[in-house]
Amino acid sequence: MQSTKQQLKALAEARRGVIVPGAFNALSAKVIEDLGYEALYVTGAGVTNMGFGLPDQGFMGLTDIADHTARIRDAVELPLIVDADTGFGNALNTYHAVRTLERAGADCIQLEDQVSPKRCGHFSGKAVIETSEMVSKIRAAVDARRDGLLVMARTDAAAVHGFDAAVERAQAYAEAGADILFVEAVTTAEHVRALPQRLQVPQLMNMVIGGKTPIVGADELGRLGYGFVLYANAALQGAVAGMQKVLAQLRDAREVREDPTLVAPFAERQRLVGKPFWDALEKKYA
Known part of the structure; x- marks a missing residue:
């Protein structure tokens, strides 16, 4: 049976536009797995x-993302791509971050070439480090990894130095x-189409709802040759919209009844968090 690292490598190499949703906690990860994502x-x-x-700035x-990774790793069996920002410092810090996150359960570590403190790739005002410094971080990450961990290198240079740079x-x-490449925040469909022609390593394309990159369907991105199509915060934005909707209803109507268009049923919540499993364990150890 393939390990999750081997599964992720195979998905990258297939270059069929696998959609990768973002998880912000263990429950969101369980919903992603339950819906059949890979x-x-x-x-x-x-x-x-x-x-x-707080905003993404x-x-x-490292401790924050490692803790979340460990909880998500315990909750699901899917391959995990983990956002390690800039590696949390220099090449030595990056080496330590890779070791820490691999122990926490990461199958792929994403590193980016922004100046620290970084900011969301679709914010204005970004700055990037020298190419040579980022190369050193990637070499450190490659040296630090064990057991087939993948390294994803992201560049934010398009917004600073242009697409060709x-x-x-x-x-x-x-x-x-780097095993996977991630050119962030390209701003034209032409550039989206060009990247798989200009870079031979498997790539990820980030679809940010409301961001700088035009939304292109995953089927088309797969035909272009992208390995992954990232929707890092679609679930988060949906969760915020859902919370706002139900809490506005509670504020205005002074009550919320069981309505599957508004709230997940009580039984569904228990199913997602595995209550039947824990009930069975309780009986086993009683």
């Missing part, structure tokens, strides 16, 4: 937004050992 992304933006109530630390950086990162 992999998930432990989102730093989601952890920051939902865990701290470098407030998350971002492609050049991505190629350098592949040569340094």
Whole structure:
């Protein structure tokens, strides 16, 4: 039986546009798995937004993402791509981050070339480190990994130095050992189509609802040759909309009744968190 790392590598190499939703906690991960997705992304933006109530501007630390990764790893059996931001420092910090996150259950570590503190890839005002510094971080990540862990290299240079410079950086990162490439926040459909032609390593394309990149369907992205189509915070945005809807109803009507269009049924919530399993264990050990 394939390990989750082997499963993820096979998905990347198939280049069929596998949709990877973002999970911001263990329950959201269980919903993703329950709906039949093949992999998930432990989102730093989601952890920051939902865990701290803060914007994605470098407030998350290594311990935060490692704790969330471990909880999600315990909750689901899917391959996990984990957002490690900038590696939380220099090449040595990156080495430590990779070891920490692999122990927590990551199957792939995503590293980006922004200046620390980073910010969401679809925010304005980004800055990137020198290519040589990022290459050192990737080499450190490759040296630190064990048991087939994948390394994903993200570049945010398109917003700073232009599309061609971002492609050049991505190629350098592949040569340094990155298994998957992620060119963030390209702004035209032409650039989306061009990337698989210009870079040979499997790639991820990030679809941010309301972001800078035009939304392209996963089927088309698969035909273009992308390995993964990331929807890092679709579940988060849906959860926020759902919370706002039900809480507005409670505020205005002074009650909320069982309505599957408004709230998940009580029994469904218990099913998702595995209550029958724990009930069986309770009987076994009684």
